[in-house]
Amino acid sequence: MDREYELVSAFADRFIQGGSFATIVSAREQASKILDTPVLPGTALAKLVDESVERGLVRAAKIIATAQLDPRQAYARLVDLYQRQPTLGTRSSTSIAQQAYSTPVPIAYLAAMLAQITPEKTVYEPTAGNGALLLAAIPTLASVNELNRERAADLRQQGYTVTQEDAVTYLPAQQHDIVIANPPFNSVMDERGRVKLFNLGRYSTTQIDHAIALNALKAMKLEGRAVLILRGKLGAEAERSNRYNLRSSRAFYFTLYQEYNVIHHFSIWGNLYHRQGDGFPIDLIAIAGKGKSSLPLPAAAEGVTTRLQSRLNQYHSP
Incomplete structure (x- = not known):
């Protein structure tokens, strides 16, 4: 374990000093x-x-995110940091089974800004990975869950108190100001090699990100905030719109928009994930409290696809 942290420290120092790895x-x-x-x-x-x-x-990203920079300057530095990392393509059998792709640090920072994480707010992260979505969180005010043993150990090294429970069913004891999550995507297999079905009460789904998201939102205070990073839809705008209306998605988004005040829902191109070993588009959903959203369901929304930088500029324009 000491040698592992020696590696982590060496890589962190290289990134902090402006170094990079081409591959x-x-x-x-x-x-x-x-x-x-x-x-x-x-x-x-x-x-x-x-x-x-x-x-x-x-x-290295946490240092940038907490340096009290102008948000656009911090974002630019995080994009630079992301561009200096190599593509992380090696996946273990555990990470494949858990569909464990980490959040790129520029997207993690955007999510933290949308969630309005500040030093005094409590944060719940149900599938924390290596902690990218916690860039702006104070470890003592964060409830962190991570099933993977090695990643949970590293989160403890960073100062977080960590549980290692099934995020589909587990909830922390207290309600939190903020819920932020990038759960694993797609379906998973049970111990008998069959696609696992998650019973969400009103309906069932094979999509683990949907199951974890709806469960995690139960930990949000009535007027809290949440940001979810979920699996997006492939194809041109019309195709993508239709795919939100497929059986696998329709019940989830209807439930989400009925029970939570979704204020933003936009897609991010999959190629922004390629350095994490994936390339599928993602949806970033921001929620401001419980209660029905005034936005139309995504299958009926126009122009859901946007570029990350233009959206960041909109949120932080003077």
């Missing part, structure tokens, strides 16, 4: 020198290096 191979070469052993592709050690790079990246 994951160059990160493995640095790790080989620190560990005094070869890091071969496809091995558990290669995955450890990927995770250590990401953990170092989150530590």
Whole structure:
């Protein structure tokens, strides 16, 4: 474990000092020198290096996010930081089973700004990963859940109190000012190799991000805020609009918009996720309190796709 944190510290220092890794191979070469052993592709050690790079990246990002910069300046620095990381493509059997893709730090910062995380607010993160969505949170005021043992251990190293429960059913004891989440996407298999079905009361779904999102929102105070990062829809605008109306999505979005005040719902191009090992588009949904949303359901909304930078400028324009 000490060698792992030595790796994390070395990667964090390199990013903080403006360094970069053109490829994951160059990160493995640095790790080989620190560990005094070869890091071969496809091995558990290669995955450890990927995770250590990401953990170092989150530590560097937290320094930027909490430096009291103008939001657009902080965002620009986080984009630069993201561009200096290598593509993290090595996935273990555990991360595949858990559909565990981490949030790119510029998107994590945008989510934190939309959630209005400030030092005095309590935050619940049900699937925290390596802590990217907690960039602006104070560890002592955060309730953090993470099923993966190694990631939970690193979150504790960062100062968080961590539970390791099933986020589909687990809830913290107290209500929180803010809920922020990027749950795993798609369907998952049960122990018998069958697609798992989640019973949400009014309906059932195979989409684990939908199940975790609706459960996590129960931890939000009546007038709290939430930001959800969920699996988006492929295709051109008309195709995407129709896909929100498929059976797998329709009941979820109807429930979400009926019970929570959705104030923003927009999509982010999948290529902004490619350095995390994925390329699927995502939906970023901001909620301001409980109660029915005044927005139309996404299947009826015009122009849901937008670019990340233009939306950030809108939120922080003087």
